[in-house]
Amino acid sequence: MGLSQRLEIRQGQSLVMTPQLLQAIKLLxxxxxDLVAYVEAELERNPLLERAEDEGPAPERDTPEPDGDGFDAPEPEGWAPAEMGADVREIERDLDTRFDNVFPTEGGVPERRDAGGGEPLTMAPGPWTGVGPGGFDGEEPDFEATLAADLGLHDHLALQLEIATQDPLERLVGRFLIDAVDEAGYLAESVEGVAERLSLAPNIVERVxxxxQGFDPPGIGARTLAECLAIQLRERDRFDPAMQALVSRLDLVARRDFAxxxxxxxxxxxxxADMIAELRRLDxxxxxxxxxxxxxxxxxxxxxxxxxxGSWLVDLNPDTLPRVLMNQTYYTRVSRAARSxxxxxxxxxxxxxxxWLTRSLEQRARTILKVxxxxxxxxDGFFAHGVSHLRPLNLKTVADAIGMHESTVSRVTSNKSIGxxxxxxxxxxxFTAAIPGMAGADAHSSEAVRWRIKQLIDGExxxxxxxxxxxxxxxVEGIDIARRTVAKYRESLRIPSSIERRREKMAMAMA
Incomplete structure (x- = not known):
């Protein structure tokens, strides 16, 4: 068998994942x-991009236009710049100063360019032009910036700590504990952990x-639900031995095991019944x-x-579509000025x-609208009649109907919503799973079945x-479903079992 060399031409198709294609898939x-944040970053990075904003007609000016000499205010009586040069110099000698150096020319004050030549006064532009005594920082004053912010939980507790103790050590430990309180009001870190971080004895942290825990709101800084309820009950002077025993067995309260x-x-x-009603009034x-x-x-x-x-109109929300344009004029000017x-x-x-970005945004909008x-x-039955008419649907059905790949439909439907x-x-x-119907009937949507289970329980x-x-x-309604599936849907709706619901009704009857 001999070896030989030859040239062949082959033609084939392949998909090359360019960076632009990867970014287009990411945008979907x-x-x-997240899209607004991405576009804002591109606007900062790319000088050829600019935000497309709808600008209305410029407002008409109510103030009179300046006169031909550039200064529209009436001149004071007796003011004649061409004839006062000698008097001004005499006053400057008496006061040992010069009037034309009191303010810089860029300060936005009337500037006398030629005191002896008769040139009219003009307003020299500057950063202080038209600014009142409050100063100017380069931006318009923001009224919202002067409003008081809402007091957060940590700030509320810190203010009480400043009043409750003057001991620097207790204030230091208190600040650590306050910072460890989560949004629900519970201490998210153990006392031993705080003590180890501060190199202190745990009893000091426990005392602080x-x-x-005596701060407002009552129950703050608790480590468990039982401790939170106990603090509030002590605040109301209701933490007697019977209530203490009740709080220690909240598992029985959750199971409604009243016996x-x-x-x-x-x-x-x-x-x-009175004690349980008292618990329900706590936070x-x-x-x-x-x-x-x-x-x-x-x-x-x-x-x-x-x-x-009777059909449905589908429109894109313009508020969720960032619009950008490419500045062709600026590109022409910059490309001509580029040398290296x-x-x-x-x-x-x-x-x-x-x-690429402008095309990708347009393609993204069209794809979302199509899906x-x-x-x-x-x-359409859901939009006309509600959840009970929701049909089983999967990504492949939509992808085949619009001629797209299933993965593309999955990306489009992620993080998107319909109003x-x-x-x-x-x-x-x-997109819901299908629950088979009885005797070969049409399948039912799992979400519609879940909603029907909730209806039946609410109406019992x-x-x-x-x-x-x-x-x-x-x-009986034509839905073939197993008992374990009903239990799973009921638990997903956070509906207790029949035994717990029966106990709950008995407790409501006693109350």
Missing amino acids: QLSHL LGLV ALRRVCGVDEEDL PKPGRAFGGGPVQVLVPDVFVRPAPD EGEKAFVAECLQTAN AAEIVRQQ SARGVLEMKYF GRDILSDDALVQRLK
Whole structure:
């Protein structure tokens, strides 16, 4: 077998993942907040990009235009610059100063350019032109900057610490403990951990923690729920031995095991009902009154509204679409001024990036609109009648309908939401699993079945529906579902079991 050399030409297709393509794929799955941050960074980096803003007509000026001499204020009586040169110099000699050096020419004050030549006065522009006695920092005054900020939980506790003790050591330990309090008002770090960080004895930290736990709101700085409730009960002078026993067995309270609680507390049914009602009036999260982090409002990327002919209109939300333009005029000027090879390469890169970004944003908007329109078409029953008419849907069905890859649809629906008369819902909400129907009937959406289970439990009267009873009710309605699936959906809705619901109704009857 001999070896030989030859030339061959082969033709094939392959997908090359260029950096631009990778970035375009990344833009698809960004939320509108992340997209705005990305575009802002590109605007800072690329001088050829500029924000596209809708600018209205310029406001008309109500003030009169300046006169031809450049100064529209009337001149004081007797003021004649061309005839006062000698008098001014005489006053300067008497006062041992010079009037034309009192203010710099760029200070924005009337400047006499030629005292003896008769040239009219003009206003020399400067950073202090038109500024009142308050000064000028380069920006317009911001009224919102003068408003008082809301007092946070840590600041509220720190102010009380300054009043409660003058001991520097106690203030130091108190600040550490206050900083370790989470948004719910609980101490997120152990006393031993704080003591080890400060190289102090744990009993010192424990003493200061007792001081902090006496601050407002009651229950602050607790390490457990039982301790939080105990602090509030002591504040109300209600922490007697029976209540102490009740707080120590909150697990029985959660299970509504009232018979065991009566034995533990040594009280009758009426006293136990009063004690449980007292517990319900307490705040298990005392820190939430001061709020937490900023609430992120879910802004819809797409709006759905009914059309006059009964169909649905799908529109993009313009507030979630950053608009950028490439400044062709500036590119022409900069490219002509570029001299070195490095400058030319930088300008060319900026041009390529600007063109790619504008095209990618436009393509992203079209893709979102296309996917959202297909979701609305598939789930038109939901928008017309509610959750009970939600249909089973998966990514492949939408991808095949619009001629896209399943992964592209997955990226588009990530971190996106649809706003309609039924609220603002994430696009992922409309993709649900299928629950088979009875005797070959149409499948049901898992979300619709979950909603139906909640309806049945909310409508139960004295007869509490067990999971088996729920299965029978659903089978009558044509839904073939297992008992373990009903239990899983019930737990996902945070609905207690039938035994716990029965105990809860007994407790409400006693109250």
